[in-house]
Amino acid sequence: MNRPPLTPFSLTITFPCYNEEANVERVTRAAVDVARRIAADWEVLIVNDGSRDRTGEIADRLAAEIPGVRAVHNNPNLGYGGALGRGFREARKNWIFYTDGDGQFDFNELPPLLPLLETHDIVSCYRLDRQDSLMRKANAFAWTTLVNLLFRTGLRDIDCAFKIYPRTFIEQIEIKSRGALIDTEMLVKARNLGCTIVQRGVHHLPRIAGQQTGANLKVILRAFRELFKLYRQIKREVHAAQ
Numbered sequence: 001m002n003r004p005p006l007t008p009f010s011l012t013i014t015f016p017c018y019n020e021e022a023n024v025e026r027v028t029r030a031a032v033d034v035a036r037r038i039a040a041d042w043e044v045l046i047v048n049d050g051s052r053d054r055t056g057e058i059a060d061r062l063a064a065e066i067p068g069v070r071a072v073h074n075n076p077n078l079g080y081g082g083a084l085g086r087g088f089r090e091a092r093k094n095w096i097f098y099t100d101g102d103g104q105f106d107f108n109e110l111p112p113l114l115p116l117l118e119t120h121d122i123v124s125c126y127r128l129d130r131q132d133s134l135m136r137k138a139n140a141f142a143w144t145t146l147v148n149l150l151f152r153t154g155l156r157d158i159d160c161a162f163k164i165y166p167r168t169f170i171e172q173i174e175i176k177s178r179g180a181l182i183d184t185e186m187l188v189k190a191r192n193l194g195c196t197i198v199q200r201g202v203h204h205l206p207r208i209a210g211q212q213t214g215a216n217l218k219v220i221l222r223a224f225r226e227l228f229k230l231y232r233q234i235k236r237e238v239h240a241a242q
């Protein structure tokens with residue numbers, strides 16, 4: 001993979017927000033704070049995914065108030081993958097860091113990851129102390145086991161929303177997932193392109209405001225549908241390459 005330069009460091013920080021009116025301002029300000037510290041050239045890109053609360057309005061106000069902050073809106077709501085994919089497509093800087101818009105990660109854990117980009121294409125983190133119910137953790141374990149059976153990624157916590165990608169990689173792939181499968185799709189495609197992926201642990205904080213929707217039945221069913229579609233697609237590609 002042709003990695004972009006690290007100096008001067010050019011960085012897009014992006015996060016999807018779905019009904020995050022109680023979180024979007026705090027998360028945006030934390031993102032701006034870290035971007036100013038580590039990047040010479042940066043933007044913070046808020047993706048409002050068709051929220052029904054005041055998220056979009058607050059995002060627009062922050063974009064007007066803080067140079068470097070941009071807000072884009074999916075209308076209607078496209079789902080997690082649709083929101084993240086929009087952030088990747090719209091990102092203008094060389095490196096793209098994405099996380100969640102709900103404040104469950106600490107931006108201060110980003111700077112120590114940067115030296116890893118000298119020797120690796122992608123940083124994909126895993127949660128050290130996942131702040132979810134036992135049921136959710138059990139489901140996540142079963143899901144990761146299934147994904148690793150199908151794709152043999154050997155990666156931990158594929159869905160952790162704390163990753164850095166080079167834009168050169170994003171430009172080489174077509175992202176098809178609209179749902180939660182997006183993380184799997186991107187990492188499997190990265191591996192097939194020969195990208196090097198490094199993993200580190202990060203802390204996971206409890207959600208202090210807003211509602212978790214990541215375990216809705218609709219979200220889960222869509223993830224399964226997209227999983228089998230991706231499996232067939234990757235199999236076809238591997239056959240075609242042989």
Ligand SMILES: Nc1nc2c(ncn2[C@@H]2O[C@H](COP(=O)(O)OP(=O)(O)O)[C@@H](O)[C@H]2O)c(=O)[nH]1
Nearest residue numbers: 016017018049079080083100101102212213214
């Ligand atoms: N689940 C879900 N999350 C979305 C959507 N669009 C954007 N998001 C954002 O994705 C992030 C993760 O959502 P969350 O409900 O906390 O899922 P969890 O942390 O995996 O339980 C949050 O920043 C949401 O605001 C959507 O349509 N569905």
Ligand SMILES: [Mg+2]
Nearest residue numbers: 100102104212
């Ligand atoms: Mg969350």
